[in-house]
Amino acid sequence: MKIVSIHQGKTLPLPLRFFIAMIPGALVVISMNQFAQPYSIVLAIALSALVPAVWFATDILTIDLEEKKIFNGAWVMGFKFGRVTSVTSIEKVFIHRIETKQTTYSLANNKNISTNYEYHTFLKLDSGEKFFMFSHPVRERIIEKARQAIHKLELSEETLVLPD
Incomplete structure (x- = not known):
């Protein structure tokens, strides 16, 4: 099986990734004042799970010569989002x-x-x-x-x- 993957860099620029990573922290601080502590902890865990997905999103070009397909899109935490083109x-x-x-x-x-x-x-x-x-x-x-x-x-x- 001949598959060639070319990583084209991060999907989001670094300043935007920092900003998006700070949003869950700000929402947790706000939720501590609005909700009971157990609900705030659950919300903090759920929101913190999104940070690695934003931080490690990568643009990728995958060329599969056996199936004659090219995938062009983003790779986020093991999931691929994009389009497949026949070649x-x-x-x-x-x-x-x-x-x-x-x-x-x-x-x-x-x-x-x-x-x-x-x-x-x-x-x-x-x-x-x-x-x-x-x-x-x-x-x-x-x-x-x-x-x-x-x-x-x-x-x-x-x-x-x-x-x-």
């Missing part, structure tokens, strides 16, 4: 260079523009549908990761399209 064949894996610009202003009204590049790797099917695989700011590292993914998917080296 006839994989056309190519390509790397796209994305330019990001950040403009900063100083008190003297000077303007600085910082330009950075980030590389994104996509999987393209024969049907034309594209799936994001992973990203990295260093060109050599993204090419190395893409070659590892191609090797795991048992594709030929010609399917990898490199950036300019």
Whole structure:
């Protein structure tokens, strides 16, 4: 059975995960004033069970070559939420260079523009549908990761399209 899973990072950003983790604590403090102590303890246990689900939710791309299916979605505490796409064949894996610009202003009204590049790797099917695989700011590292993914998917080296 040939299944390749690519973890794309956390579903929620870190500040939002901290904020959501503090909500059960605040609700427990409020419930201590509103309800009897046994009910507040039960509520605290129930709410605290949700924190790991929010904290460890991960975006995942799973490619099953034997059943010819691709799953793209979130993986939360062993449960998968997302969509499954049927695959006839994989056309190519390509790397796209994305330019990001950040403009900063100083008190003297000077303007600085910082330009950075980030590389994104996509999987393209024969049907034309594209799936994001992973990203990295260093060109050599993204090419190395893409070659590892191609090797795991048992594709030929010609399917990898490199950036300019």
